[in-house]
Structure formats: C-alpha cells, structure tokens
Amino acid sequence: MPAVTAPSRAPRSASVMPDTPGWARWANDHRKWLFAAPAMAFVAALIIFPLAWTGYLSLTDSSGSVRAESEFIGFQNYVDVLGDTDRFWPAVGRTAAFTGVALFFEVVLGMAIALLLWRPFRGEKWVRVAILLPLVATPVAVGMMWRLIFDPNIGMANQVLGWLGIGPQPWLAGQHTALPTTIFIDIWQWTPMVVLILLAGLTSLSDEPQEAAMIDGASAWQRFRHVTLPLLMPTVIVAILLRGIDALKTFDILYATKGRGGGSFNEVETLNVYAYGLSFDYNEYGLSSTVLILFFLIIIGSMWALTSRRKGADR
Template sequence: MTATTSIRTSPQKTFSDWANRHRKWLFASPAMIIVGLLIAIPLVWTIYLSLTNSEGSVRSEHDFIGFDNYAEVFADFDRFWPAVWRTFLFTGGVLIVELVLGMAIALLLWRPFRGERWVRVAILLPLVATPVAVGMMWKLIFDPNIGFANQMLAFFGIPAQPWLSGELTALPTLMFVDIWQWTPMVVLILLAGLTSLSDEPDEAARIDGANSWQRFWFVTLPLMRSTVIVAILLRSIDALKTFDILYATKGKGGGSFHEVETLNVYAYGLSFDYNDYGVASAVLIIFFLLIIAIMWAITFRRKEKASK
C-alpha cells in the first residue's frame, strides 16, 4: 500500500519540485505572454500592411507589392526626410536641456532645506496635466494677439513674436513646452539616484581639497552614470514619439508649412488624412527600427563603458 502510494505521488512530487524551482517564471509567464501578444500582433500586422498597397480601408482588397512603399518613402525628400530631421532635432534638443536642467534642480534638492516639500510639489506640477491640456494652455499663452507672452514682451518694449505661428519659431517654441512639462520627470529620476549615493566619496574628495565643481564632475557624475543612462533612455523614447502636444497646437500636417511635422505626425497624416495605410505602415516600421537602433546604441555603449 505504501509503495503504491509513493509511486502514484512521485510524478506529482516531481512536478511540484519543478514548479517550485521555476515559480518566478510560472507566475510571470501569463503576463509576459499577454504583453508579448499585444506587441507582436500589431507589429506583424503593420509589417504586413507596409508590404501592400492598402489604402482607403484596411478591409479593402489590396495587393502584395513588396518593398515599393519603403522605396517611395525613402524617395520622399519633401516630407519624409524633413520629418526625420525635425524628429531628431526635437528629441536631441529637449533631451540635452532636460538633462542639464534636471541635474541642476536635482542637485539643489539633494540636501535638505526649509520648505523642501513645497518646492518639490511645485516642481512636479507640470506632470499633473495631460500633454493635450498643456499644449492648449501654451497655445493660448503664445497666441500672437491676446497671448500673455507677447503682452509681457510689449511691457518691456520688445516687438511681438510669432511663436507657434512662425515657420522658424514653432518648433523651438514646442521644444520649450516639452522641456517645461517633462524636466520634472528627469529631476525625479536623477534625485532618486543622488539620494542613493554614499556620502563617503564626496567627503573624501572634500578632505583632499577638491572644490564643488571637481567633486561633481569627478565623483558624483561618474557614480550617477547608470541613473543618467536610465533618464536618457526613458526621455529619448518618450520624446521620439511625441505627438499630442504637436498635434494639439498645430493640427494636421504639423502646420501650414509642416514646420513641426515629425515622423509621428507624418505617419498620422498618411493614415487618417490620406488613408494611405501601406505607406503609413512603412513609415512606422522605419521609425520603429530607428528607435530600436538608437536604444541598442545607448545600451551597447553603456555595457562597453561598464566592461572597461
């Protein structure tokens, strides 16, 4: 009786031991499978559409045309390549300024001071509003006729500026709006990294006679490298796919002269203004590959520095 019971329960015990050893994967696998499907299915469908002449409706009949859509996109020097330039100009510009400002503000908030909590709350206020609401608010502020910005300039005797309505000023103005809203997120990331640092390296450099700038550049910043990389990854991904602020303020095509038309706005126009789903899908796949390449380059450089 005992031998029979042990034989019957041995497979159960074997499975129980295996499940116990791999429990972290068993518990996480349902969520991983769902997330994987949510990523894979739209991606595969977009790749398929990019290889067809689908237009008018995704349910309409379409033919397989191979890489003709990609050739058409790469040959578009009027809209596609300027949109690529604006996308990287917008991303690089806001990323540099947000990192510098974020680090400066994080260093100011690093040490305790009177009213610290209120200052932190005030800094985080831009993150509370949605990007569309932020865009509409700044659109009113930069209105050329009734906007507060031009009224302030007039008070100091400075001529009114076109801001969002100017072909050359629209993109820098929206970069300023993005910096205003998302610098607090960079502050949070960098401040979390600063608070986790030990005081011993800084104290040792202080004893050796290093000034504030030397302690920051040669001690604090190298110790913050991993945190800075995380901030760069998160903000670069987010800035690359910025759409809501641009569309809320400038509308279709990124303005009359496409002055703020990035790849996201360009692909949106192809899809919902012209219903050219094949070409729009090709633009999105190219954009996706560009993002993957940039993220790979950043992480590869991080691993290369870590191995030295």
C-alpha cells in the first residue's frame, strides 16, 4: 500500500495570486502593522507635538502670553533653573521625598494586605470592597476631605488626639508637618492599587513551591522570604514602576490641600506644583517649560532604572 504523505502547509503568501502586484503582496505580509499604523501615528502625534512645543518654549523667553513675541535665548533658561537653589532644587528634593516615602509605605502595606487577602476566608468580598473604597473618589475630593479632617480648629484628627490627651497638631498648616501629612493622604488613597497588582501576582503563583517548602519544615517567614518574594519580584517591580511614576507626577492632592505655591512657605511645592505656579501664577512660560522638560527627563530616567531592574528580576 503506498505511503500517504500529509500535504505540506502552504506559505502565508501562497494565498495571494501570482499576478498580484508587489505592493499588494508586501501589504499582505505586513497587514498587522498596517492596521495598527493609524492608531500608532495618532498616539505618537499626541505625545510628540506637546513635547516638541514645550521644548521649543524652554529655549525662549516666552512670558505674559504664549502669543506674545518671544526671543530665542538658547539654554539660558536651563542655566537659570539649574542654578535656582531657592525654589527648583528644594522642589526636586520634595518630589524625591514625597515619591520615595509614599512608594515605600505603599509597597510594604500593599504586600502585607495582599498576603492577608491571598487565602480565602469568611467575609473576604466585603473586606476587599472596603479596602478598595479609597480608589473610588477623585484625588481632589480626597484632598478636600482630608483637609477638613486635618483642620487645626474643627478637624476630627485633633478631636481624636484630644480624647487621647494629646495636644492639637498643625497637620497641613505646619511648615514641617505639611509634607508628611500629604504623604499620608497619598498612601491612604493609592495603597489599594498596589494591593490589586500584588494580589493578582500572588494568585498566579503555583502552590507547589509553597507545599515543598512546608514539607521541608520552612516557617511562614522563610517561605515568604525564599519562595514567595523571589517568585513575586517581577510583579513587585511592575507595581513600583506604575505607582512610582504616578507618585512623581502627583499634583491634585497637593494643590487641593495646600493651594498655590504648595503653601505659604512652599512646604509641599514639588516640581509639578512649581511648574504650575510659573505658568499660571507668574505667566513665565519659558521657565515653566524648562522645568517640565527637566521633570520629563527625571521621569524617563526613573522609568529606565526601574525597567532595567525588572529585566534583572526576570532573569
């Protein structure tokens, strides 16, 4: 009996007629990119045009109005901003402090809460709903709510301290307490987002390594340190990347709680608040654009560092 051979699969381009023009064959081979090209071009235009315009304004002395005549002054704005030790560099320090402290506590608390929610228990759904409630409100609404809670005269926070025999605190009104208070507000609202990311990573882990560690007699802490955390590290890096970039750009909570300039003594003035003030309070569009370009470079550098760390974790 003659051997039966399976028909070989025709190449992808075989469905195109032999007499089809070359450009049609090329379009058929690259159709997935051609279909996505309009959307990619639109998104690129939305990113490139504002960035290019901001970069151009940073090289001019534009002020008063964006339609007013301005002169090209090169990198003089960058020299002025980088030499500003009164507002720019303190704003950089506050931005770094706000982002670093908030991110640290959000990741630590998010990890603890995610581990508690990892295993099923009675009332689990209600607990998850309660934890996610801070994400429902907008940051401006959250800022206004906590501004009332931390009010030195009528705020609930000082009333609770009074019941405990502790004197009233300035909270948002104090020069040295305003930044820690706004960091607390950010932690309260955005820790649930970290919980969601880490909980998704935990539920995707296999139970076999945990069971093997338990058989070997490893304690709960040892299983977390040597099994769970290494397996979860790529997800942790993703959470740090997403939340870190978002924390760097925080504006609404700070402006809702302290107003223009980040307070009377610029106590919570980060780079976002500083750039906003230069644009809309002083109409210094050239200087404001310079601050935004430098801020953009800081964000890009942070993304590159965290992405490199994630690649190392994946290996």
